[in-house]
Amino acid sequence: MSTDARKAREPLALRGFRTYWVASTIGFAGLSVSTIAVDVLVIEVLGATEAQVGFVRAAQFLPYLLIGLVAGALVDRWRRQRTLIVGNLVQAALVLVIPLLFMLGSLSVWLTAAMLFAAGCCGVFIAAAEQAYLPDLVPRRSLVLANARLGQSMTIAQTSGPAAGGLLLTALSAPLALVATSAARIGTALMIARIRRPEPPPHPTKTRMLRGIAEGVGFVYRHRTLAPLAASTHVWFFANSIAMTVLALFALRGLGLSPVAYGLVLTAAGVGGLVGALAANAAAARMGEGNTIIASRGLCALTWAGTALTPDFDATWTTVAALCAVQLLYGFSLGLEDPSEMAYRQTVTPRAMLGRVGSTMRSANRTVAVIGALSGGVMAGVLDYRPTLLIVVGIFAAAALVALLSPLRGARVER
Numbered sequence: 001m002s003t004d005a006r007k008a009r010e011p012l013a014l015r016g017f018r019t020y021w022v023a024s025t026i027g028f029a030g031l032s033v034s035t036i037a038v039d040v041l042v043i044e045v046l047g048a049t050e051a052q053v054g055f056v057r058a059a060q061f062l063p064y065l066l067i068g069l070v071a072g073a074l075v076d077r078w079r080r081q082r083t084l085i086v087g088n089l090v091q092a093a094l095v096l097v098i099p100l101l102f103m104l105g106s107l108s109v110w111l112t113a114a115m116l117f118a119a120g121c122c123g124v125f126i127a128a129a130e131q132a133y134l135p136d137l138v139p140r141r142s143l144v145l146a147n148a149r150l151g152q153s154m155t156i157a158q159t160s161g162p163a164a165g166g167l168l169l170t171a172l173s174a175p176l177a178l179v180a181t182s183a184a185r186i187g188t189a190l191m192i193a194r195i196r197r198p199e200p201p202p203h204p205t206k207t208r209m210l211r212g213i214a215e216g217v218g219f220v221y222r223h224r225t226l227a228p229l230a231a232s233t234h235v236w237f238f239a240n241s242i243a244m245t246v247l248a249l250f251a252l253r254g255l256g257l258s259p260v261a262y263g264l265v266l267t268a269a270g271v272g273g274l275v276g277a278l279a280a281n282a283a284a285a286r287m288g289e290g291n292t293i294i295a296s297r298g299l300c301a302l303t304w305a306g307t308a309l310t311p312d313f314d315a316t317w318t319t320v321a322a323l324c325a326v327q328l329l330y331g332f333s334l335g336l337e338d339p340s341e342m343a344y345r346q347t348v349t350p351r352a353m354l355g356r357v358g359s360t361m362r363s364a365n366r367t368v369a370v371i372g373a374l375s376g377g378v379m380a381g382v383l384d385y386r387p388t389l390l391i392v393v394g395i396f397a398a399a400a401l402v403a404l405l406s407p408l409r410g411a412r413v414e415r
Helices: 003-009 015-045 050-075 080-103 109-137 140-171 174-193 209-222 226-254 259-287 289-308 316-348 351-383 385-404
Strands: none
Touching (some): 003 140, 015 080, 015 109, 015 259, 050 109, 050 209, 050 226, 050 351, 080 109, 080 174, 109 140, 109 316, 109 351, 140 259, 209 226, 226 259, 259 289, 259 316, 289 316, 316 351
């Protein structure tokens, strides 16, 4: 087998993708620290109510609803590498405002939500550019493996980040731990700036912005397989947003876990995600991307049933071990699915529409996530944590069923 053939299959052999992979790994590490830092900051330091916790989580998704479609249309007209550099630097500055406000004694739940919303606006452009930029760095036949490599680095970060974040919170405080997230964003921007692979110029277009957006929306929801994939994913995001909102409350308040113990629970999901990402390419080759997505979503429903039924043992660490076990399987389902979903979407979408198609799906996903986060906070306050999680199980199962009963079953990426 020639060297070129091996490189076509292993994306890390390509210098441009290797640098991008390092940049992404740095960003994933910062994000994994911020996840636990924001939860502890809002719930324990600022003493937010269940409804306020849902509001803060919704604020992070709201930018996708407000500017997601516009961001996708603009990214298709911009240089994607430059967009990633500027977006990460601006987001780093915005995140840094939270610890500064804390040190000044001016931080509140509402100001935290406002800064996370502003950082989320940058995240909309970053996410659109990331998914549109990747096919410029690797051949299309290597997209599943490239997405799997990114998924592996993300789950390694999720494995070490929450545990490290929990220790960092113990040594410092939740707001100050966000300095690490800001530094990671700067590191990501610097690494992306080192990529020297020539980027094709933006596709020339005289199409008006609204018409361009409509083209992206129409492509997704009229496509034979992307349309049911989008519908299933929207339902999944609604369920997952409720689940993750309630999980933080369930662990920190319902089960009384410490930040370190909660970090271990998130770490378990990261470990599972790593195993899933390692198996993703083989699973997609054997079952096909469509069937891999369906199987993963069915498994996801089962894991949240296990989370809802996690007993509150007398020994705290027994409870932590039980919760870690089911979150391990949850992470596995995510790691297994994501490379197939991303690669399938990137393969069936023309390059000139990658930004718009990705943003169309993300905007709808995050819109239902806003509703899910708000609903999760309210439902947790009214119904309590376990009944809310059991409702989530049914919604996850519905997402799997939508995909199962569609042409997505058996769909494959050409290799």
